[in-house]
Amino acid sequence: TSGSVATSPIDSSDDAYSIPVSIGTPAQVLNLDLDTGSSDLWVFSSLTTASEVNGQNIYTPSKSSTSKLVSGATWKVKYGDESTSSGVVYTDKVTVGGITASSQAVEVAKTVSASFTSNSDIDGLIGMGFDSLNSAKPSAVPTFFDNIIGNLDSPVFTADLKHNKAGSYDFGVIDSSKYTGSLTYVAVDTDPGYWKFTSSGYGIGSAAFKSTSVVGIADTGTTLLYLDTAIVKAYYATVSGASNSATYGGWVFKCSATLPNFVFGVGSAKITIPGSYINYSPVTTGSSTCFGGLQDSTDIGINIFGDVALKAAFVVFDGSDTPRLGWASK
Numbered sequence: 001t002s003g004s005v006a007t008s009p010i011d012s013s014d015d016a017y018s019i020p021v022s023i024g025t026p027a028q029v030l031n032l033d034l035d036t037g038s039s040d041l042w043v044f045s046s047l048t049t050a051s052e053v054n055g056q057n058i059y060t061p062s063k064s065s066t067s068k069l070v071s072g073a074t075w076k077v078k079y080g081d082e083s084t085s086s087g088v089v090y091t092d093k094v095t096v097g098g099i100t101a102s103s104q105a106v107e108v109a110k111t112v113s114a115s116f117t118s119n120s121d122i123d124g125l126i127g128m129g130f131d132s133l134n135s136a137k138p139s140a141v142p143t144f145f146d147n148i149i150g151n152l153d154s155p156v157f158t159a160d161l162k163h164n165k166a167g168s169y170d171f172g173v174i175d176s177s178k179y180t181g182s183l184t185y186v187a188v189d190t191d192p193g194y195w196k197f198t199s200s201g202y203g204i205g206s207a208a209f210k211s212t213s214v215v216g217i218a219d220t221g222t223t224l225l226y227l228d229t230a231i232v233k234a235y236y237a238t239v240s241g242a243s244n245s246a247t248y249g250g251w252v253f254k255c256s257a258t259l260p261n262f263v264f265g266v267g268s269a270k271i272t273i274p275g276s277y278i279n280y281s282p283v284t285t286g287s288s289t290c291f292g293g294l295q296d297s298t299d300i301g302i303n304i305f306g307d308v309a310l311k312a313a314f315v316v317f318d319g320s321d322t323p324r325l326g327w328a329s330k
Ligand SMILES: CSC[C@H](NC(=O)[C@H](Cc1ccccc1)OC(=O)N1CCC(N)CC1)C(=O)N[C@@H](CC1CCCCC1)[C@@H](O)Cn1ccccc1=O
Pocket: 015, 016, 033, 035, 036, 037, 038, 078, 079, 080, 081, 082, 083, 119, 125, 194, 219, 220, 221, 222, 223, 224, 226, 300, 304, 306
């Protein structure tokens, strides 16, 4: 089997990308953030503390004839941006892009942190990282990808994210109409559970490409591109007036600045991120100071190829026995 689901940016800054997910019988549809940087499928629910729900769609297990409590199971996640959620576990029927997992672990939130409460565009997450990152106790529960991979024509899902418009996630098929040229594959290190790969270098604007190994993760759940200090400094050195602002917690520049393209290498292939994607957004609404889409990864401890990078490419997440990532321009 194979399937496809549209994914849309939740706002004009492409802060995150959500997909409609059907849960239960009859179907309850929630908008979840497909996150390759984590491995829990969790949702706002009828069990979530009422004061922590603010406009999100919720999953009500008691209204589903196919829901089952997993007795004794709990979960708790904490993300890189310090946001958190926790709760209990049900199994139920889950359908994405026409593909159904008949008994998917659905982690039901009893409590969520303020940043989730304040984001009415996201009703939860569907993690597509490796099982080792799943937070369920006393034992990890399989991801949606784990549960469907055996039924897929090919053990893959692909990401075709776009700037300010709908893209798609495909399951079980590689749609060659969605990219140009050919796919270049690179090995994935699944320790500790991310889609971690080594980029072969970078180029800033028209400057010569620098061949150097840059280890990072392909993370659909992270908005920006986070790389080593040296690369980031070299990039913003070409943007007059750019500075690394303590006030705003990162590199900022005049919104009117012209930003150079940023190229990253995958094997012998090169993916070009248009400079406009690195003009992420005003630091506050209406400000003429803009926050960069390329930021320093030092405080994170890992380089992250987030949406700013992913939306410049067509990416194959290959979950075969030898996991790998395929990259193509589009
Ligand atoms: C550098 S890890 C920071 C990253 N969270 C972000 O990227 C958020 C995403 C966002 C933005 C706006 C609204 C909603 C969500 O956005 C910012 O942090 N932004 C954008 C807005 C900017 N003003 C500041 C910078 C992050 O924890 N991702 C995790 C998934 C997220 C969690 C929050 C909800 C959405 C999904 C995850 O894959 C990151 N992960 C990756 C590896 C290891 C652990 C880990 O946990």
